[in-house]
Amino acid sequence: MSAAPDETLAIGYAALRTSVAAHRIDRDIVRLAGPDAVDYLQGQCSQDVAGLAVGGTAEALLLSPQGKMEAFVRVNRTGDDQFVIDTDGGFGETVKTRLERFRLRVKVELELLEWECMAVRGPGADPTKVMTAAVAGDPSVLRIPVAWPGFSGFDLLGPATAGGGTPDAWVGEGVVRCSDGAWEAVRIEAGLPLNGREINDSTIAAEVGLVERAVSFTKGCFTGQELVARLDSRGSKVARKLAGLVIASESGESGSGRGDLPPLGAEVWTPDGEHEVGHLTSVAWSPLFGSPVALATLHRRVTPPAAVSVRWESGGAAHQLDAEARTLPLVEDGSS
Helix, strand or coil: CEECCCHHHHHHHHHHHHCCEEEEECEEEEEEECCCHHHHHHHHECCCHHHCCCCCEEEEEEECCCCCEEEEEEEEEEECCEEEEEEECCCHHHHHHHHHHCCCCCCCEEEEECEEEEEEECCCCCHHHHECHHHHCCCCCEEEEEEECCEEEEEEEEECCHHHCCHHHHECCCCEECCHHHHHHHHHHHCCCCECCCECCCCCHHHHCCHHHHCCCCCCCCCCHHHHHHHHHCCCCCCEEEEEEEECCCCCCCCCCCCEECCCCCEEECCCCCCEEEEEEEEEEECCCCEEEEEEEEECCCCCCEEEEEEEEECCEEEEEEEEEECCCCCECCEC
């Protein structure tokens, strides 16, 4: 089990919630360019990329022909026939391979870029005030707005040496650099799913709340459209859905910032112990709740808000904690 939080976590978390903080996040970047780039990408992803102006950005899904998710991505139009597609770290090759799979007799080129991402979030995340002058004027760095519940700001995406420095130098020295733990807590509270965590090759977009954000139903056909459209016409009723969990601290010291975190993969059960309804895919300590928070895709027999229990084994001992499954986001507009 992982140790719960320290002072660094609390400082970074407070900055994310009340002012502004920066964090270097792991993103993979794929460049797609060529005379057929617009038409080709339009037919491959769920978003209306043809409608994006140069400089525009949109979240999108790459689906299998059966409608299951292969990757959750962000599409950034950088030219009339050029796009930069970024996704969670470790999934760039997946995106590139998926886009190459149907590339037949089309004039497009794909390449992985050695770029970095510096994320800036919080009520004070104004790019005109927190960026350094060197990077503010560097056209190789993309400034991408981000708007998740309680988790708004922008991302800086570009070559690691842009502006003559490192990604850390892209943001003013006075901006708090938050820890991985603080970043993970706010991501979970916002309900942001990650490839390889909440999203895998058996995931349906409606299960993780991405249809409204990342699918256009007016753009025309795209690979995997049939399943998404059919479910949408039926009210996106699926057998399981992503939920947030607020978990009792194992130490019993709620609000103290002390205790241990359940591991990834810990099972979620109904309180009566009759049914296993999911497992934890992300977990972190939340200074706001004074306890662990987590994400889990839960069977429809659990309708949040609802009591559940979290179970796991460690060192030959069985552990069980009470928890409450809640709708996402867990935090919106800075309150619980």
